Amino acid sequence: MPAPQSKPLPEAPRVVIIGGGITGLAAAYRLQEEARAQRHPLAITLLEQAGRLGGKIRTERRDGFVLELGPDIFLARKPRGIGLCREIGLDERIQATNTAIRGSYIQKAGVLHRLPEGLSGLVPTRLGPMLKSPLLSPWGKLRLGLDWVRPPRRDEADESVAGFITRRLGGEAYANLVEPLLGGIYGGDGHALSLEATLPQLRAAERDHGSLLRGLLKKQADAKPDAAPSSAFVTLRGGMDELITGLAARLTDVDVQRHQPVRKIVRQGAAFVVHTGEMPPLTTDAVLVTTPARAAARLLAPLDGRLAEELDAIPHGSTITLSMAFRAADVPRPLDAYGYIIPRAEGKPVLACTWSSTKIPGRAPEDRVLLRVFLGRSEADDVFQQDDEAVVALARDEVKTMLGITAAPLFYRLCRWRRAMPHYVLGHLDRVARIEQRQAEHPGLFLAGAAYRGVGIPDCIHDGERAAGQVFDRILDFGF
Ligand SMILES: Cc1cc2nc3c(=O)[nH]c(=O)nc-3n(C[C@H](O)[C@H](O)[C@H](O)COP(=O)(O)OP(=O)(O)OC[C@H]3O[C@@H](n4cnc5c(N)ncnc54)[C@H](O)[C@@H]3O)c2cc1C
Numbered sequence: 001m002p003a004p005q006s007k008p009l010p011e012a013p014r015v016v017i018i019g020g021g022i023t024g025l026a027a028a029y030r031l032q033e034e035a036r037a038q039r040h041p042l043a044i045t046l047l048e049q050a051g052r053l054g055g056k057i058r059t060e061r062r063d064g065f066v067l068e069l070g071p072d073i074f075l076a077r078k079p080r081g082i083g084l085c086r087e088i089g090l091d092e093r094i095q096a097t098n099t100a101i102r103g104s105y106i107q108k109a110g111v112l113h114r115l116p117e118g119l120s121g122l123v124p125t126r127l128g129p130m131l132k133s134p135l136l137s138p139w140g141k142l143r144l145g146l147d148w149v150r151p152p153r154r155d156e157a158d159e160s161v162a163g164f165i166t167r168r169l170g171g172e173a174y175a176n177l178v179e180p181l182l183g184g185i186y187g188g189d190g191h192a193l194s195l196e197a198t199l200p201q202l203r204a205a206e207r208d209h210g211s212l213l214r215g216l217l218k219k220q221a222d223a224k225p226d227a228a229p230s231s232a233f234v235t236l237r238g239g240m241d242e243l244i245t246g247l248a249a250r251l252t253d254v255d256v257q258r259h260q261p262v263r264k265i266v267r268q269g270a271a272f273v274v275h276t277g278e279m280p281p282l283t284t285d286a287v288l289v290t291t292p293a294r295a296a297a298r299l300l301a302p303l304d305g306r307l308a309e310e311l312d313a314i315p316h317g318s319t320i321t322l323s324m325a326f327r328a329a330d331v332p333r334p335l336d337a338y339g340y341i342i343p344r345a346e347g348k349p350v351l352a353c354t355w356s357s358t359k360i361p362g363r364a365p366e367d368r369v370l371l372r373v374f375l376g377r378s379e380a381d382d383v384f385q386q387d388d389e390a391v392v393a394l395a396r397d398e399v400k401t402m403l404g405i406t407a408a409p410l411f412y413r414l415c416r417w418r419r420a421m422p423h424y425v426l427g428h429l430d431r432v433a434r435i436e437q438r439q440a441e442h443p444g445l446f447l448a449g450a451a452y453r454g455v456g457i458p459d460c461i462h463d464g465e466r467a468a469g470q471v472f473d474r475i476l477d478f479g480f
Helices: 022-037 079-087 127-132 138-148 161-169 171-186 200-209 212-222 241-250 293-300 305-312 388-403 428-440 457-477
Strands: 014-018 043-047 059-062 065-068 094-096 105-108 111-114 233-236 254-257 262-268 271-276 282-284 286-289 316-327 339-341 350-354 368-375 411-422 445-447
Touching (some): 014 022, 014 282, 043 282, 059 411, 065 368, 079 094, 079 233, 079 241, 079 457, 138 161, 138 212, 161 171, 161 200, 262 293, 271 286, 293 305, 388 411, 428 445, 445 457
Parallel strands (some): 014 043, 014 286, 043 254, 105 339
Antiparallel strands (some): 094 233, 271 282, 316 411, 339 350, 350 368
16 A cells, blocks of 8 residues: 655644643644734644543533533632633633532541641641641641741752651641642652642742741732632533633634544654544644643654653553432431542542532532542552442442441442543653753654643643743744
8 A cells, every 4th residue: 555645734834733631722722812813824733532622621411410520620829720711701600619618528547527727728827727626636736836947948959748748747747637638639649749840839938938837828928818719729610621612612723633543743854744543644843742641652752762751751640530429318417518538548449529519519409419439549559450330339338438328329420540640750840851852852842731830720721821832933933
């Protein structure tokens, strides 16, 4: 068979974006808007392997319930989350998490304890509620307070999140407060996670103010009162996928191709050739890869083996999310918080149980309740070897013990997220710098997404937009 011919370059410069998750879509939208604003012709193609857009953002609707299989909320204070929603006309759809019922519990020795109020991010900043909390022993409380007088570390070397928190606030505060929250957000092991890559603001607080708590309190005091949103987290009224459908509807100048798994990217002179399984190879002036790092490694291996190795070496965590619907009458315990988290030290396969219909009003009909249980931290965990029925049995056992629910769920929806959460381990920033160096060897190649500079939705949007800016600059610089 003759080798497939690559398409001739179109008149307008071409940009190919690979991956139709939030990073790729945000990048495509930014590029389209930039090209329009500058009246610059640009042929933008977005290739997505799946039949749907959104990547990890997956919302399903059933019997009046709104089920999130992946992310359900995003941080309000990081500007590009709410910022993009507003830009694409979703202002009215932004919904804060429940402000009437707040807070979470932590499970300790099989009992649920209220997480003390006054946490700033992961760290307790109000000593009053901390002193009353049974989550810390008297010594643990004293040790936490010593942060005010302990001298700061002066050298610039990176350290693990666990190492830093233990150094500043003590081992109890780490194990009983910070580790469970960290696990809930990043899914990673705090002893491996890099402080500089994951929570640089905590190191900055120590560096600038001599004490972590002093630094965080100062930051809170400096924040303009009207800048504080009613809730730290927001979502979209009908589900997170409103962001995806909203963005997709606005990509009127982008050729969005679904069912197009990209197999490899190779160089052809100054251009790139993108090979998919289905279409003829696509020749392009610039290519922006927004797939997860492992997929990016596979695509880029023919172009640059060392770059592929660096990408492949970024570790990822796995988890299972299981949404379960119940009659409200079958739930004896009041669901008076956003849910509860289970510290690693409890040794359970269940990580957390979110009370979704309390956390986000409107996610279940009036007389119904929606819970979401998270199980497993890595693919190696036992729970990943079990079939769906066994996983559901584990979750039912958990909600029976902790919430007294003996009834079978009305229905459930299970999703296995394999190698889905990038972990920014020690040395991550150096790795990203090496990736950027390799990328610079291939002018016209760009990378963005959750694996590099932030895993949250606003971070991914920001990174997609950052990369789109670089792509556009290249198009202008080279007079394409
Ligand atoms: C269970 C879970 C819960 C989460 N909860 C939250 C939360 O509450 N709040 C929050 O802010 N963040 C949360 N996150 C993180 C956040 O959802 C992700 O970091 C973010 O959605 C990643 O977006 P992305 O576009 O970079 O990658 P992805 O969403 O992974 O998109 C990449 C896209 O590339 C496509 N692709 C892959 N290979 C190819 C190929 N060869 N060719 C073409 N296309 C390809 C994929 O199909 C996919 O559509 C959660 C993540 C998970 C897994």
